Amino acid sequence: MNRWIDAGMTRRDWLGGTAATVGLFALPDSAAAKRRIRPSDRVNVAVIGAGGMGAQNMAKLTGQNIVALADVDFAHVAKSFVDDKGAARPDRVELKAAYDRAAKFGDYRRMFDARKDIDAVVIATPDHHHAIAAKTAMERGLHVYVQKPLTYTVREGRVLLDLARRNPKLVTQMGNQGHSGDDGRRAVELIRGGVIGRVREVHVWTNRPLWPQGEARPAPVAKPATLDWDLWLGPAPVNWGYNPDYAHFNWRGWVPFGVGSLGDMGAHLIDFPIWALQPGLPTRVETRHSRWGGDSDIWDGKPPADLGSYPLANITTYQFGRAPGGPLTLTWYDGGLMPPTPAAMPASARMNPDGGVLYVGDRGLMMHDTYGEKPVLIGDGVEARAAAVPVTLPRILGGRDAHEMNWIRAIRGEEAISSPFSVAVPLNETMILGMVALRADKPIEYDGTTGRITNLPDANQFLDREYRPGWTI
Missing domain, CATH: 3.40.50.720 (NAD(P)-binding Rossmann-like Domain)
Known part of the structure; x- marks a missing residue:
């Protein structure tokens, strides 16, 4: 704990x-x-x-x-x-x-x-x-x-x-x-029930972003007369003029307003392995990524000082060094990137390109779609072992809807x-630490007890943010 x-x-x-x-x-x-x-x-x-x-x-x-x-x-x-x-x-x-x-x-x-x-x-x-x-x-x-x-x-x-x-x-x-979905709760029960054995490796992917990202900031234009742009900016400490690439839907990819694909879909995907395996907070996080939006032709490996849009694609590796069953690695892929196909995956199996989770156990594989939907078991004897796993989590009346x-x-x-x-x-913190590692542009080592990055003191600034006057928390 x-x-x-x-x-x-x-x-x-x-x-x-x-x-x-x-x-x-x-x-x-x-x-x-x-x-x-x-x-x-x-x-x-x-x-x-x-x-x-x-x-x-x-x-x-x-x-x-x-x-x-x-x-x-x-x-x-x-x-x-x-x-x-x-x-x-x-x-x-x-x-x-x-x-x-x-x-x-x-x-x-x-x-x-x-x-x-x-x-x-x-x-x-x-x-x-x-x-x-x-x-x-x-x-x-x-x-x-x-x-x-x-x-x-x-x-x-x-x-x-x-x-x-x-x-x-x-x-x-x-x-x-x-x-709240029945499928996701069953997926958790199957992992906890040992159907695919000891899980040391999880892969999570999404097709997001579906909004502008990896781009330079657009020029401001006249805002709609009905929009209070100053209130929309709220706590964001920037003085950006309005552009439809920010509001109302497209804000997720812009650093002052959103938390990118991890913020959008991590809660629908990372949720289930964290829930099932209870690994605690990550101890090491590293993000590899495409270029930040608005970079010049000369790339020096560092994000621009005035951050605009997030990179178009990221691969984030989380190490959970204190997981109760032993070290666990979870890898996140976005921007349309997907994990490699395991050797044990049959030719008939297909990873859903829209998003999913793949658990690699020492006795088989399990895969499900976003929201924990449609869990599929792969491996010898998995169906028989699954049939023996009782229902232990309460079901929510009406399920996901x-x-x-x-x-x-x-x-x-x-x-x-x-x-x-x-x-x-704790789930949200895990997600957000991926964005912290992205901002740090180096692997971060994290102490979840104190909430501190231990190897890069300067990166601790990314655990917090500045606010516009009148909007502090």
Whole structure:
């Protein structure tokens, strides 16, 4: 088990490795879990980032009271109710009616100040807002559902975990819906049940990015009249002018706003080997990559000082030197790259180019798609061994498609929460450490107990970030 450093540390303490416990983030008793919500109650839900992914989440929650929306561009939100041809979507009629009734805010900080009837908040903003929105909500005693990646930095994750631990009545969930799926849970049971033997090697891949990446920054253009660009930038410490290559969908590949492909898909893929094998935090991480976006023709091996877009493709190798069953290596591939085919793989087997996970055991192989879907076993005797593995993990009512309702039912005390911050933060930290190694451009050696990079002191700066005034966490 890894201990987590106290999230109440100052930034100087964090970067200096001081393990001071100051308890800055405990909530007053009057704020924690503001009202008792019974199984028969409807939960008063607000959403931050009401269009796009937020609309997908909220479409699952129309049986609750949707009381408030915060978004920087409600014209963009309106597109969530129509198809590509502009026709009304029948599956979004209830959501549109609920949105029409809800109070609307541009700035989520003002929403929290104005509305005291909110019980729970869905946060579906770009990555750079996640931690600030979540912390602000939790400090007001609100349950939170936060899209993946949970946070932009390692430190932010530890701050949220500290808040969650100090306030156990708050129900927290990360939006990695595969964690609630039946297939993913069975995959975990099969690995834990020893069906393919001892696993020392895991390969994880995705076809992301599906957005601009590995490119130079585009020239600013006039923003849509309906978009509050300054609020969209929020905590990002840059003064970039608007370009559609940033918002509303394409922000993931740009360093101030997103955490690249690892942030997008790591929570849907790395989740399962971490869950099944419980290796703890990585002890060594190295990233090999294509060129950073905007490089000159002369490449000196270092990322540009003014980082723009992430490299188009990365291979990140995680070493888990303290895994309970012995050292484990997990390798991540993105940008369309995929692992080599194991010699034991039959000609009929196919790695899904969209994304998947391959476990290499000493008694066979297991492979599954993104979200833990469609696990396939390969090797002599694996099917017989699999048949003997009992169901040990609880199944979530409604499975992967009910991840949002699992959060609601947990708030009402009806069902255990699927992916609380106690689970999500270590997973998120593992993901984000890949981006830290990318920024360091050298292998990093990591002490998960203190949350420190031990071999490259200067790289510890990448565990944290700077914020624009008014947006600090």
